[in-house]
Each structure stands twice: as C-alpha cells, then as structure tokens.
Amino acid sequence: MKTEFIIERQRKFYDTGKTRSYAFRKKALCRLESSVKKYEKQLIAALHRDLHKSSFEAYMTEIGMLYQEIGYLKKHLKGWMKPERVPAPLAQFPSKCYRIKEPYGVTLIMAPWNYPVLLSLEPMAGAIAAGNCCVLKPSDYAPHTAAVMEKVIKDAFPTYYVATVLGGRKENECLLEQNFDYIFFTGSVEVGKLVMKKASKTLTPVTLELGGKSPCIVESSADISLAAKRIVFGKFLNSGQTCVAPDYILADQKVEKKLIFYLRYWIRKMIGEQPLSNPDYPAMINQKHYQRVMNLIRHEKIAEGGYGDCVSRQIAPTILIHVKEDAPIMQEEIFGPVLPILSYQSLKEAKALIQRRPKPLALYLFTKNDKVEQDIISHLSYGGGCVNDTIVHLASSYMGFGGVGHSGMGSYHGKDSFDTFTHKKSILKKTGSLDIPVRYMPYGQIKERLMRFFLKF
Incomplete structure (x- = not known):
C-alpha cells in the first residue's frame, strides 16, 4: 500500500473523532498488549536472529519493559486525559481558565535497530494513549524483528488507524516528504538532523532521541x-x-x-x-x-x-x-x-x-x-x-x-510519552453577565490606575 494512501486513510479516520475517547484508547492499548503476548516467542526468536540476543536479555531490555510501560499508561490514562483547571487572572474577572489535552493527529515513529521492539512499540503506545493515529517505520537493519512487528500491528489494528511501513532509505525519504502532525525519531545525530530539516518544511513538531558519547x-x-x-x-x-x-x-x-x-x-x-x-x-x-x-x-x-x-x-x-x-x-x-x-x-x-x-x-x-x-x-x-x-x-x-542539545530534544516514558504526543489547548471562558469596561476605549487616568492594579495579580 502506498504511503500517501495510508496517511490519507488515517487522516480521514482521525477526523471522525473516534480515537479521542478514553474507551477507544484503553482498548487500543489492551489490543497492543495482547498482540505482543501472542507473538512474544516470535519476537524473541527474531531478536536472536538479528542481534543474537538471548531470550533473557530480549525480555529484560525490550518486551518486559514494553509490558511495564503499557500497564503504566493504562493505569493513569483516564486521569491524564481530564481537562486541567488553572487560575484565571484577576484582570479577566469573571472567567475560568483550563487546558484541554488533544491529540496531534497522524504521527510518524521512526525506530532504530538496536532495541527494535522496545524503541518502536514504546513510543507508539504513547502515541496511541494520546489519541493519535500512527505510522511506524522500523529499521531495515533488523529485518526479522521488523517483519514480526508488522504481524503484531496488523493483528491488533486496522491500517487506517495504525500501520507499519517496511523498507530502507527510500521508504524513509518517502515518509519524510509526507505531511505528518508529529514525528518521533530515534537514531543517530546525523539522521536526526535530516529529519529535523525535512520536518521544518511543513513546520512539523519533532522529538529527537539521539545519542552521543556518554x-x-x-x-x-x-x-x-x-x-x-x-x-x-x-x-x-x-x-x-x-x-x-x-x-x-x-x-x-x-x-x-x-x-x-x-x-x-x-x-x-x-x-x-x-x-x-x-x-x-x-x-x-x-x-x-x-x-x-x-x-x-x-x-x-x-x-x-x-x-x-x-x-x-x-x-x-x-x-x-x-x-x-x-x-x-x-x-x-x-x-x-x-x-x-x-x-x-x-x-x-x-x-x-x-x-x-x-x-x-x-x-x-x-x-x-x-x-x-x-x-x-x-x-x-x-x-x-x-x-x-x-x-x-x-x-x-x-x-x-x-536528550539535551546535541543528544536530542523532547522526552518520553510514562506521562512524558502522553504529553509528547498531546497538544494542550488553553481556553479562557467568560460569562456574559458582567462586562468590566476598564479595557475599552476611551482611556483615562482612572482606567490606567485600575489597569495597573489588576495586572499585579
């Protein structure tokens, strides 16, 4: 299926609003968890073929940590989704202020080869928890693991909601030419610079998880x-x-x-x-x-x-x-x-x-x-x-x-994953019952003194 068609279908599905409810997101996380469990042995075998990882190391550093993260997201998701009340300034009396947590839309996750399960599905779980649609691009350097992850995702989700794109540099370049609402990249500094350059053309926000000499x-x-x-x-x-x-x-x-x-x-x-x-x-x-x-x-x-x-x-x-x-x-x-x-x-x-x-x-x-x-x-x-x-x-x-500076920008894991893939929309709501005239012209000394008083608070 062509990349453009996948993104077009995901955007249409996202616009229906179905991904926004708590019930839908919770169910999606449960489906992801169940599918990983279904294919767990195949994932472990693929990690051994690609990286010669033992089953112990594969579970300790990838699959077990993924289960832990999904469980944490499910446990806290309802609370994170609630609108957040914040104080209203006295100058805007009478009013109330709050922030709504809304998804970005259609997101792209570009994953590396060194922990190909964890560093693909962990950020994807965060994107799902935040109510987004998602395109996952695993690394072609770990082809056996990527092939099993494609099965995992197809088993859990329709492609108009979550899809996998396999391939190498050509497919990466094609994806970066598309108009996503958010890009999450894990990899080298040099490729990270390319991702940011491409994203700048459409002013797409990015998270870059890079590396460096620790x-x-x-x-x-x-x-x-x-x-x-x-x-x-x-x-x-x-x-x-x-x-x-x-x-x-x-x-x-x-x-x-x-x-x-x-x-x-x-x-x-x-x-x-x-x-x-x-x-x-x-x-x-x-x-x-x-x-x-x-x-x-x-x-x-x-x-x-x-x-x-x-x-x-x-x-x-x-x-x-x-x-x-x-x-x-x-x-x-x-x-x-x-x-x-x-x-x-x-x-x-x-x-x-x-x-x-x-x-x-x-x-x-x-x-x-x-x-x-x-x-x-x-x-x-x-x-x-x-x-x-x-x-x-x-x-x-x-x-x-x-990371920070040369080692990246943005953060994930737990609530940081939810926040990364969430736009916080700020709302100030006023009543129509009282309209204090201080801000309206014509101005004068009394209004200026009142304005200076109000803006202290």
Missing part, C-alpha cells in the same frame, strides 16, 4: 568493585549497542589500576573467559558496524579483549587504556563493546573534558562523596543518568527520558 566518572571514594560490575553490565549489554551505554570512563588516577583489574574480573565472571563462545553474548548488527568498531580499536593499547569473529559478527568485550582525548575512538559514539579509559588528576579536569564536548545523552558517576555528587549533577548538562549505577534510569515509567 561519560562515566569513577571518583576515588567509589566502591571500585561494585562500580566495575555495574559498568560491565551497562556497557556490554546488547554488545554495547545501547544509546545510553557508558561510552568512555574518566577514572581518578588513584583508582585507575584497581578499576581496570575489576573490569577485567567482572567481564570474565559475567561473560566468560571465552566470550565469543558464550551463547548469550550478542552480536553486532551487521558487517559494516562490526568492521567500523574493529577499526576504532587499531593503534590503541588493549587491556582486555581486542579481537572479534567476522563470521558471527561478535567482538569480545574490550578495555582500552592510556587513551588520548584526540584519539579516533574519542571522536564518535562507539556503539559497540569497546570501553576506553582516560584518567584524571582532579575532578575539575574531568568536568572540563566533558564540557568541551557536545552534551551527552547520559552521564554516570560512581562516588560516595555527596559534595562530588552535587558538583557533577549541578554543573554538567546531560539528558539523564545514574549515581552509582548505569543505564537503569531509563527503565522507569515514572521518569521521562530524553
């Missing part, structure tokens, strides 16, 4: 073994193909050697002495990205790993030491299982290095020092993060998730 600071007071354990978890999950993975470590010189020891220890403890033989260890998405990451390792000093298998597209968990700030691996987001370590002598030095770079999507700090914690949180700008852990801040429907 730093991890290990301060001298930290529990080094626990820090290393949690860094290994966050970094090598999905073979490092996580937008909020720790991209590089800034380690206090006093604890650098100890940190390296425990990083190596926990890699071997968790993933094994022969990580490429571990059946649960994921692979790079394709040969292009496998080779890109392997090239970044060249000419760097390796403390652990540093090798791969081009047939299975797996790269061993790799630790790089004595890395320079101007090294090639520090110039782009790694998006693979390679972790460079840079050392610092003072926290001021570490902060300055981060501030010289574009604002990251995440920042992680390991410390027991409350003053250090407040210093970092207060003086560095980043999308979100953790103190004494990695990546798990995005696992809560109670907190929004999103």
